Amino acid sequence: MGARRASEDGDRRIGRRALIVGGVAAAAGTAALARDELARLWWRVPGVEKPREPGAVDYAGARWVAASDANWRRADRPDDFGVDMVIVHVTQGSFDSAVRAFQDPGHKAASHYIVGQDGRVAQMIRELDVAYHAGNRDYNERSVGIEHEGFVDRPEDLTDEMYEASARLTARICARYDIPVDRDHILGHVEVPGTDHTDPGPHWDWDRYMELVRRARTEQARTGPSGSPSATAG
Numbered sequence: 001m002g003a004r005r006a007s008e009d010g011d012r013r014i015g016r017r018a019l020i021v022g023g024v025a026a027a028a029g030t031a032a033l034a035r036d037e038l039a040r041l042w043w044r045v046p047g048v049e050k051p052r053e054p055g056a057v058d059y060a061g062a063r064w065v066a067a068s069d070a071n072w073r074r075a076d077r078p079d080d081f082g083v084d085m086v087i088v089h090v091t092q093g094s095f096d097s098a099v100r101a102f103q104d105p106g107h108k109a110a111s112h113y114i115v116g117q118d119g120r121v122a123q124m125i126r127e128l129d130v131a132y133h134a135g136n137r138d139y140n141e142r143s144v145g146i147e148h149e150g151f152v153d154r155p156e157d158l159t160d161e162m163y164e165a166s167a168r169l170t171a172r173i174c175a176r177y178d179i180p181v182d183r184d185h186i187l188g189h190v191e192v193p194g195t196d197h198t199d200p201g202p203h204w205d206w207d208r209y210m211e212l213v214r215r216a217r218t219e220q221a222r223t224g225p226s227g228s229p230s231a232t233a234g
């Protein structure tokens with residue numbers, strides 16, 4: 001009798017302990033879930049700011065020039081919104097006029113990057129954030145926008161330097177988010193549903209551009225993740 005009771009007590013103790021261990025594991029699971037939710041929504045919690053280094057760029061070849069924060073929305077991509085598109089634009093103006101427009105809080109639009117006819121690249125909005133460039137909320141949330149200096153009706157504006165610099169940038173973006181290098185994922189503003197914009201226009205050479213992106217992607221894969229000693233993510 002006594003022995004059996006001891007055994008029963010023993011079993012009960014083990015049972016209780018198993019229950020406690022199980023409970024701790026369940027609580028840890030809930031905490032992990034809560035942490036995950038918090039990570040997605042960190043920027044909605046008062047007083048919480050993900051560190052953003054002033055002047056830091058996502059692409060080693062770019063120079064940072066901040067856009068007005070009226071022209072983009074704070075986000076935490078690719079954790080809150082997956083990034084699976086690059087959208088190509090032409091500015092209908094000079095490089096400097098595009099920079100000024102994106103710095104203007106009344107403009108209500110801006111892209112992440114501007115590529116100049118001389119091949120220079122400015123980053124104006126972090127890839128973490130949603131830029132207002134596509135005129136379509138869903139496409140804005142899922143894409144990185146690249147403006148190109150020039151006018152859609154002037155083929156001479158689309159220089160070799162610009163195509164090549166843009167292709168290197170797009171290749172990096174595709175590598176970063178694992179975006180396929182094809183025309184379903186690299187598209188023109190004109191192809192965004194609901195848009196009334198025509199850019200990059202009829203003179204944009206898609207075959208040439210896609211070939212340059214593919215070549216840059218291969219080259220970058222060969223030379224390593226950054227291609228530059230100063231950047232880790234390219």
Ligand SMILES: [Zn+2]
Pocket residue numbers: 088089090133189197199
């Ligand atoms: Zn556009």
